[in-house]
Amino acid sequence: MAANTNDKALKYKEKTPTFKIVLAIFFAAVSVFYVMPIIIVLYNSFKTNSGIASNLFALPGAESFNGIQNYVKGMTFGNYPFWQAALWSVFITLGGVTLILLCTSMAAWYIQRSNTIFCKIVYFFCIFSMVVPFQMVMFTLSDTANKLKLTTPWGVLLIYLGFGAGLSIFMFSGFVKSIPVEIEEAADVDGAGPLRTFFGVVLPIMKPTFISVAILETMWIWNDYLLPYLILDGKLYRTIPIHMQFLNGSYGQTDHGAIMALVVLSILPIVIFYFVCQKHIIEGVVSGAVKG
Amino acid sequence: MFKKPKRKLYALIFLLPTFLAFVIGFIYPFIRGIYLSFFKFQIVTKTTFVGINNYLKAFKDESFLKSFWFTLAFVVVSVILINVLAFFIAYALTLKIRGSNLFRTVFFMPNLIGGIILGYIWHQIFDAILRSIDMPSLVTNSDLGFWGLIILMCWQQAGYMMIIYIAGFQSVPHDLYEASKIDGAGKGQMLVKVTLPMMMPSITICTFLTLTNSFKLFDQNLALTGGAPLVDGVWTTRMMALNIYKTFYGEGVSAKGVGQAEGVIFFLIVVIISLLQLYFTRRKEVQA
Numbered sequence: 074m075a076a077n078t079n080d081k082a083l084k085y086k087e088k089t090p091t092f093k094i095v096l097a098i099f100f101a102a103v104s105v106f107y108v109m110p111i112i113i114v115l116y117n118s119f120k121t122n123s124g125i126a127s128n129l130f131a132l133p134g135a136e137s138f139n140g141i142q143n144y145v146k147g148m149t150f151g152n153y154p155f156w157q158a159a160l161w162s163v164f165i166t167l168g169g170v171t172l173i174l175l176c177t178s179m180a181a182w183y184i185q186r187s188n189t190i191f192c193k194i195v196y197f198f199c200i201f202s203m204v205v206p207f208q209m210v211m212f213t214l215s216d217t218a219n220k221l222k223l224t225t226p227w228g229v230l231l232i233y234l235g236f237g238a239g240l241s242i243f244m245f246s247g248f249v250k251s252i253p254v255e256i257e258e259a260a261d262v263d264g265a266g267p268l269r270t271f272f273g274v275v276l277p278i279m280k281p282t283f284i285s286v287a288i289l290e291t292m293w294i295w296n297d298y299l300l301p302y303l304i305l306d307g308k309l310y311r312t313i314p315i316h317m318q319f320l321n322g323s324y325g326q327t328d329h330g331a332i333m334a335l336v337v338l339s340i341l342p343i344v345i346f347y348f349v350c351q352k353h354i355i356e357g358v359v360s361g362a363v364k365g
Numbered sequence: 366m367f368k369k370p371k372r373k374l375y376a377l378i379f380l381l382p383t384f385l386a387f388v389i390g391f392i393y394p395f396i397r398g399i400y401l402s403f404f405k406f407q408i409v410t411k412t413t414f415v416g417i418n419n420y421l422k423a424f425k426d427e428s429f430l431k432s433f434w435f436t437l438a439f440v441v442v443s444v445i446l447i448n449v450l451a452f453f454i455a456y457a458l459t460l461k462i463r464g465s466n467l468f469r470t471v472f473f474m475p476n477l478i479g480g481i482i483l484g485y486i487w488h489q490i491f492d493a494i495l496r497s498i499d500m501p502s503l504v505t506n507s508d509l510g511f512w513g514l515i516i517l518m519c520w521q522q523a524g525y526m527m528i529i530y531i532a533g534f535q536s537v538p539h540d541l542y543e544a545s546k547i548d549g550a551g552k553g554q555m556l557v558k559v560t561l562p563m564m565m566p567s568i569t570i571c572t573f574l575t576l577t578n579s580f581k582l583f584d585q586n587l588a589l590t591g592g593a594p595l596v597d598g599v600w601t602t603r604m605m606a607l608n609i610y611k612t613f614y615g616e617g618v619s620a621k622g623v624g625q626a627e628g629v630i631f632f633l634i635v636v637i638i639s640l641l642q643l644y645f646t647r648r649k650e651v652q653a
Contacts, residue, residue, distance in 0.1 A: 097463045104471040107520070110486050111474075117489075129493035176383045183379035187367040195384060202391045204639060206581045208609040209632040212625060213394035213401065216409055221389065235390020238383050267367065267375050296479030298584050299610070314481045314584070321485050321588060329489065336482055343477045351470060358473075358525065359532045362570050 111340065118143050118333040125329045143334035150331045151320045155338070158316040165226050165312060166295045169233035173241050173290050174283060176234055181245030182275055186257075196246065202239035207299060215303040224306045232304055233294060241286045244361060248282040249275075281360075288357030295343070313339045402625040412622075419626035428599050429627055432608035433634075439511065439604065440579040443518045447575050448568070450523045455530030456560075469531070472524035484588025487517045504593035507601035514602070517585055522578065526571040533567030534560070562651045569646040576642055580635050581606055605631050 116132055117125050124137025131137070148155050184192040214232070218224060223231060252275065260270040276283075298314040305311070311319070317339065320332050347354060367375055402419055404412040423429055454472065458465040475483065491503045491513050503509050537560060545559050583606040586592070592600035592607055603611070609631060612624035 093460065093462045096457055096460070100457070100462070100468045101464065104468055107471050108474070110490055110520075113490065114486055128497075129489060130497075176386070179379040180383035183367070183376065187372060187376070189372075192380075195380070195387070198392060199387070202387075202395075204577065204636050205391075205395065206606060206628075206631055206635050207583075208581075208606050209628040210391065210394040210398050211610070211628070212613050212621065213397040214390065217389060217394055217397075223389075231386050232390045234383065235386035235388070238387045238391070242383070268378065271379075292477060296477075296481075296584075298479065298481050298587075314479050317485065318481045318588060321481075322591075332485065336486065339482060340478055344474070347474065347477050348470075354477075355469075355473065355528055358528050362529045362574065 114333050114336050114340075118330070118337045120330065122328060122330045125333070139330060143330040144338070146328070147331040147334040147338070150328060150335070151316065153311055153316060153319075155316065155335055158311045158313050159339070161226055161310055162295065162312040162314075165229055165233070165301065166291055168226075168230045169237070169294045170287055170290045172230050172234050173237045174287060177238050177241040177286075178245050178276070178279060178283070179271065180238070181242045182249050182271060184242070185246050185249040186254075196242065199239045199242045202236070203243070211299070211303060218304045224304060226305070226310055229301055229304050232300065236300065237290055237293065240361070241290065244282055244286050244289075245279065248279055252278055281356075284353050285357035285360045288354050289361045398625055399629060402622065402629045405620075405622045407621060415622065419622045420630070422620070422623045423627045423630060426612075426623065426627070428603065428608055429605075429612075431599050431601065432603045432605045435511070435602065436580065436604045439514060439582075440576065443515055443522075443579045444572060444575045446515065446519050447522045447526055448571055450519060451526035451571065452530050452564075452568075454523065455527045455534055458527070459531060459534040469527070472527055474524065475521040476525045478521075480582075480584025481588045483517060483521060484585045487513065487520075488589050504590050507594060507596065510590040510593070510602035514582075514586065514589055517589060518579065518582070521585075522575060526575065529571050529574075530564070530567050533564050537563045562649070565646065565650040569643065569650065572642055572646055573639060577635065577639055580638070583607055583610070605634075 113129065117129060119139055119141075120133045120137045120143075121139040124131070124133065124139070127137075133139070184196050214236075218228060218232060222228065256278075257270050257274060260274045261267075265273060296314060297312075298318060301310075301312050302315050302318075305315070307315070317332070317335065320335070321327065401409070401412070403414060403416060405415045405419070406412040458469055488503060491509070495502060495509070503513050541559050541563065542555060545555050550558065582604055586602070586604045586607045590602045592603035592611070594601055600608070600611075605627075609624055609627045612627060613621055
């Protein structure tokens with residue numbers, strides 16, 4: 074019997090190679106092609122502007138090598154220090170995601186557990202808001218933000234909470250529905266009250282959804298361009314995407330060396346972050362999609 | 366959990382912050398947007414009621430119509446290409462070939478990079494390629510702009526949809542394959558008769574996501590071509606989102622009422638098309 078299964082495994086292994094090796098080689102080639110754009114930007118960030126202009130695909134040579142000059146120049150390029158834009162990006166992303174996670178998880182739990190007509194209406198509008206294109210509300214939203222003086226990075230956090238509520242309430246609600254009410258009722262009987270029940274019992278159970286929502290909202294806010302561009306006071310506050318578009322948009326006198334250096338600096342943290350918590354990111358995307 | 370006497374008190378703690386932000390960030394701007402689409406205005410303090418005039422103007426606005434057809438063509442091509450590519454990559458990667466985890470990692474990566482930066486990178490690459498074969502820049506030819514945008518979107522989105530398709534393939538119960546094998550089904554038959562029907566939920570989601578993403582595309586469009594070239598006074602590679610944005614904020618045109626009406630039309634198109642799509646693909650879903 075044992076010999077039989079062994080045989081089978083052997084046969085299975087022997088049968089596969091050629092086809093699968095060809096496929097693996099094919100995908101390896103495609104993968105190289107896939108990361109090429111990023112590699113090209115990486116080595117071009119060390120080239121002089123004339124080197125970039127004459128041949129983008131050539132590796133830096135003796136003549137076109139520019140050391141870290143592009144990086145030095147990029148730091149202050151465009152009348153706005155890059156580190157400041159990076160700092161605002163980090164602040165808005167971290168602040169926005171934290172606020173969204175805390176507020177919407179509480180709201181989603183309340184909506185699911187109290188289940189009044191009012192809650193159902195709010196829930197419906199949350200789902201609805203996910204389909205509405207930003208251009209539909211863009212003008213009135215920025216006007217509202219102006220009137221309420223929300224044009225600072227602090228104000229944008231509130232806007233992100235409102236605009237990001239749809240997806241996260243939807244995802245949290247989906248999860249809350251799957252938690253047996255008995256667990257919470259037990260805590261309630263023990264005299265915990267809703268607040269302690271939520272933070273002590275519900276929150277720890279929701280951890281996987283927390284991670285998924287955090288990943289999806291981070292990817293959105295970190296890369297978002299138009300919302301902060303319209304809301305923030307552009308003279309004082311820029312995020313990385315706003316800064317990059319500003320540099321790119323000034324056609325004619327565009328300094329590609331400096332821009333490429335900044336592209337590398339803005340991609341690097343995300344790529345590192347991606348390789349560190351890849352598993353969570355991919356799970357987050359899947360669970361976000363399956364519930365959406 | 367929330368009993369009558371104290372329910373309202375807890376609503377203040379649990380629901381109010383999100384609700385308030387939601388009203389400021391979405392509900393109020395949305396309702397006011399619909400309201401303002403019936404007014405002529407340049408600044409919001411001076412509005413004149415014009416009925417459906419803005420809508421009539423929008424339908425006569427050549428750049429709006431052009432952007433509609435451009436967006437529609439883009440959506441059709443990109444939704445088909447992205448989903449077909451992602452589906453087959455996912456299928457191949459679930460065959461347990463060597464290095465499939467690495468490939469998955471690589472294919473997903475472009476999704477982490479923002480549209481503005483992606484648009485910039487690809488603009489440089491397309492122009493360098495075109496220059497090497499003595500062709501003018503991407504921004505001088507609307508066909509090049511169209512296909513450039515398609516390539517960029519496939520490159521970015523195929524990896525995202527692949528992840529969802531892989532999860533779909535992995536959730537097909539194995540005994541279904543075994544049963545069909547016993548019944549004498551070949552590989553191709555299995556794909557069409559077993560895998561495809563079981564994959565319908567994933568196909569529904571991916572079509573929905575690519576459809577709405579493509580319709581709402583803005584950043585990549587802005588950074589790649591910015592709508593150029595301008596032919597006979599119409600920006601030829603502008604998608605609807607960018608066109609509405611420019612009606613509001615660009616080129617000295619201050620017909621904000623028309624822009625708002627175009628925004629409402631845009632919203633209705635996106636909602637109707639995505640609901641139709643959900644209805645039709647959901648009908649094809651089966652139970653295991």
